[in-house]
Amino acid sequence: MEQTELVKKEKELVVPGDVIARGLEYLPGAGCYRYENEVRSKLLGLVRLKDRFLSVVPLAGVYIPKAGDGIIAVVEDLQSTFWILDINSPYDAILQLGEAVGEFVDITKTDISVYYDIGDVIYTKILNVSRSKSVQLTMNDYRAKKLVGGRIMKITPSKVPRLIGKEGSMIELIKNKTGCLIVVGQNGVVWLKGECEGFAAKAILMIEAEAHTEGLTDRVTAMLEKGVE
Amino acid sequence: MLQQWKVFDMAKTENYIKKLIETNLRIDGRAFDQFRQTQIETDFIGTAEGSARVLIGNTQVIAGVKMDVIEPYPDTPNEGSLVVDCELVPLASPEFEPGPPNEEAVEIARVVDRGIRESHCIDFEKLCITPGELAWTVHIDVHIIDHDGNLIDAAALAAISALLTARIPKLDTNNKPVRVMSKEGQALLPMRDKPVEITIGKINSTFLVDGNLDEETAFDARLTLAVNSAGNLCAAQKGGKGWFTTDELLKAADIAIEKAEELRKLLPKGV
Amino acid sequence: MGGKKVGAPENLIIGNKRLDDRTPEDFRPMEMSVGILKHAIGSATFNFGNTRALAGVFGPRAFHPKFLQDPQKAVLRLKYAMAPFSTLDRSRPGHSRRSMEISKVATDALASVVFVEDYPRTGIDVFVEILQADASTRCAGINAASLALADAGVPMRNLITSCSVGKIDGILVLDIGGLEDNFGEVDMAVSMIADQDKFVHLQMDGIVTKEEWGQLLTMAREGCGEIYKKMAAALRERYATTMEGV
Numbered sequence: 001m002e003q004t005e006l007v008k009k010e011k012e013l014v015v016p017g018d019v020i021a022r023g024l025e026y027l028p029g030a031g032c033y034r035y036e037n038e039v040r041s042k043l044l045g046l047v048r049l050k051d052r053f054l055s056v057v058p059l060a061g062v063y064i065p066k067a068g069d070g071i072i073a074v075v076e077d078l079q080s081t082f083w084i085l086d087i088n089s090p091y092d093a094i095l096q097l098g099e100a101v102g103e104f105v106d107i108t109k110t111d112i113s114v115y116y117d118i119g120d121v122i123y124t125k126i127l128n129v130s131r132s133k134s135v136q137l138t139m140n141d142y143r144a145k146k147l148v149g150g151r152i153m154k155i156t157p158s159k160v161p162r163l164i165g166k167e168g169s170m171i172e173l174i175k176n177k178t179g180c181l182i183v184v185g186q187n188g189v190v191w192l193k194g195e196c197e198g199f200a201a202k203a204i205l206m207i208e209a210e211a212h213t214e215g216l217t218d219r220v221t222a223m224l225e226k227g228v229e
Numbered sequence: 230m231l232q233q234w235k236v237f238d239m240a241k242t243e244n245y246i247k248k249l250i251e252t253n254l255r256i257d258g259r260a261f262d263q264f265r266q267t268q269i270e271t272d273f274i275g276t277a278e279g280s281a282r283v284l285i286g287n288t289q290v291i292a293g294v295k296m297d298v299i300e301p302y303p304d305t306p307n308e309g310s311l312v313v314d315c316e317l318v319p320l321a322s323p324e325f326e327p328g329p330p331n332e333e334a335v336e337i338a339r340v341v342d343r344g345i346r347e348s349h350c351i352d353f354e355k356l357c358i359t360p361g362e363l364a365w366t367v368h369i370d371v372h373i374i375d376h377d378g379n380l381i382d383a384a385a386l387a388a389i390s391a392l393l394t395a396r397i398p399k400l401d402t403n404n405k406p407v408r409v410m411s412k413e414g415q416a417l418l419p420m421r422d423k424p425v426e427i428t429i430g431k432i433n434s435t436f437l438v439d440g441n442l443d444e445e446t447a448f449d450a451r452l453t454l455a456v457n458s459a460g461n462l463c464a465a466q467k468g469g470k471g472w473f474t475t476d477e478l479l480k481a482a483d484i485a486i487e488k489a490e491e492l493r494k495l496l497p498k499g500v
Numbered sequence: 501m502g503g504k505k506v507g508a509p510e511n512l513i514i515g516n517k518r519l520d521d522r523t524p525e526d527f528r529p530m531e532m533s534v535g536i537l538k539h540a541i542g543s544a545t546f547n548f549g550n551t552r553a554l555a556g557v558f559g560p561r562a563f564h565p566k567f568l569q570d571p572q573k574a575v576l577r578l579k580y581a582m583a584p585f586s587t588l589d590r591s592r593p594g595h596s597r598r599s600m601e602i603s604k605v606a607t608d609a610l611a612s613v614v615f616v617e618d619y620p621r622t623g624i625d626v627f628v629e630i631l632q633a634d635a636s637t638r639c640a641g642i643n644a645a646s647l648a649l650a651d652a653g654v655p656m657r658n659l660i661t662s663c664s665v666g667k668i669d670g671i672l673v674l675d676i677g678g679l680e681d682n683f684g685e686v687d688m689a690v691s692m693i694a695d696q697d698k699f700v701h702l703q704m705d706g707i708v709t710k711e712e713w714g715q716l717l718t719m720a721r722e723g724c725g726e727i728y729k730k731m732a733a734a735l736r737e738r739y740a741t742t743m744e745g746v
Binding site: 013015016017018031033035040042043044045058059060061062064090091092131132133156158212 | 541542559560561562563571572613615618619620621622650651652653654655656657658659693694732735736738739
C-alpha cells in the first residue's frame, strides 16, 4: 500500500496540483510540495529528478533571490554608505560600501556615487538573503564588475540555465557567432555589447521562447549561421 | 496532552482559541452550538419608520427603516423596492476607519439584503401606490456600533426586526410622505415571512455558531445561511480562505435550520 | 411569490430542453486560452457560451504602501470588473458594490491555494475583466484567474475551478445562462479546489429545501470536476511542442 511510485517522468510538463510521485522515498524540492504521501507540483513547469529530489522548473515567474547567485543589477538609489539596486525581482537589494570597495573611504569627504552612480549596471554576487527576503550584495568576487555601455535585456529567470547551456555551450555559441560580449545573470538579466547586439538578442529571445523543446541547439546554430552571412 | 500544545504560540489569540477547541472548550465557556445572550429592542429610533437594536453578547447593531416614494423600476412597474446599506461605524472598533463602505461593509449589506429579498418576506406588490408611477422604496440602514463578532447574524436580526415593526407613513395630497415622529394611524408594513441568518464558523473540523471577535480570527472559513420560517434555505454565502466538504455543508444546513428556529422566537410578532 | 417579471418567457425548460437546447446537466460550450497578453506575467481567457472573462496577473511584485505589506507573505488581490459594453444595456464603468463583493469572495477562493508564504512582503495582483456577460460571470472570471496564475508561474497547491448551478421551473440545472439567471428561482455559484470535494467559494440566492441543497452541491462538484480536466489540458496545450524538427 505504501508503494513508492514515480507518476511523472523527467522533463514531463505538469500543472499545479499534479501528483509527481507517491511514497515517502521521493522528496519535494523547489516547485514541489508534499501532500500526505504524495509529492505534488506547485507550478506549471517541467519535472526534474536529481537523486531523490523532485523539482519543477517553472516556465514563467519572477526571480527569487538566492545566496551565491551571480546577477546583473542596476543602481536605483544611494545613501551615504550603501546603494539600493534593482535586481529584476519583487525584492530590492542593498550593496554596502564595505562590500563594494576594498580601501578605506572617508564618507565625510567622498560621495559614494563616484564608485557607482544611479543607473550604473553591475555584475554582482548575492551575499545573503534573509528570511523576509532582505538581499545583501557583494562585489567581492572575481567576476564582479561594472558593465559599461552595451544594453540590457530580460528573460524569464527559470530559462537562464538553457541560455547558458551545458558547461556554457549555448552562450559560447552565441558569443562566437555574433562576436558580442555577453554576460548572463541568474536573475534573468542579460547584458550585451558589440556590433551584433540586436542579432544576439534575437537568438536569446528564441531560446527563451523554445526553452522547453528538444533540438534547440541545432536550431539556434542554424539561425545564427544563416544570419551572420 | 501538554505535548501537543507545545506546538502553539500561546501569545497569539488565534492559536490559543484553536488549542481550546481541541479540548472541546470555547474561550467564554459556551457550547459549540450556543449563541451568546441575544436581545432585540424595537421602536428604538423615533425618526425612523421602523427600527431595532440588537445585542448578541457585546456585539451591538442598530437598524433603521426609512421609506420613500419613488418611480418603480421599469421592469417591475407594479412593485416597490428594497435597498440595504451597512455602515461599520468607526466607534465600533479600532479596526473600522471612516470613509465609504469597504468590502466588509458591502458584503454584510448584500448578504443581509439577499436573506430578506430571497425569502420574499416583503410583498413588493403591496408597496405599489400607482402602477408604473409611484411605489414605496424601503431603505434599511444597518449601523454596527460595537464589534464583538458575528456581525452578519446581528445585522440580519436587526434588519428583519425593524421591518416587522415598521409603519408606512401617510401620504399627503401630493403623494409625498408625511414626516412626523408619531406613528398614530399608520399601518404596519405587511410582511410574509421571518428569515433568520445563521453564520457557522469552521475551525479545523469543528463547527461553531456565533463566533465572537477573538474566535473569528481563528476561523478557517465561515458559512452564512438564511433560513425561512418553513425551514428552507433562501440564501448562502461562504467566506474566509478555508474550504468546506459536501458533508460539512449538509451538516451546516442542519445546524442553521435549528438555530434559526430558536432565534426566530425572539423576533417581534409583526402583522 | 408574486406575478411573473416583465419580459419573462413562458417556460425556461420544456421536457428536457432548456431555451438553448441544453439538457439540465449540460454546460454551455467552454473555451479557454492561456498566455494571450504580452505584458501581464500570466493571462488567460475563459468562456461559458456567451459569457467571456479575461484575467491578467502582475506579480509577485513590490507592494506599496509599505505599512500594508505582510512581512511573512504575499498579499493576493483579485479585482473583478465588468466592462461597460459587456451587458446589453451599457453599465456604468468603475466599481459597484457587486464587483466589490465578487472581488472579495474570489480573492478568498484563490488565496486558499496560492503559496503566499513563498513571497513575503510582495503583492500579487489578479485583474479580471468581464468582456461579455451572459450570467455566471464570476465563475468564468475565477476560472480565468486560476489559469492566469498558473501561467504566471505563481505557485499553487492546485487549480481552482468554478461553475454555477440553480433551479429553473422547479428543475435543478447546471451552468446558469442568460434568461435563466433573470427569471429562474435559484442561482448558486461555487468554486472548488480542482476536482476535490472542497468548496472554497459558495453563494446562493433563492429558496431550496435541504434535499435540494445537497443535490445542487453534488451537481456543482461534478461540474467542477469536468472543468478541471479541461483547464489542465489548456495549460498543457500552452506549451505543446509544435516545433519538432523544424
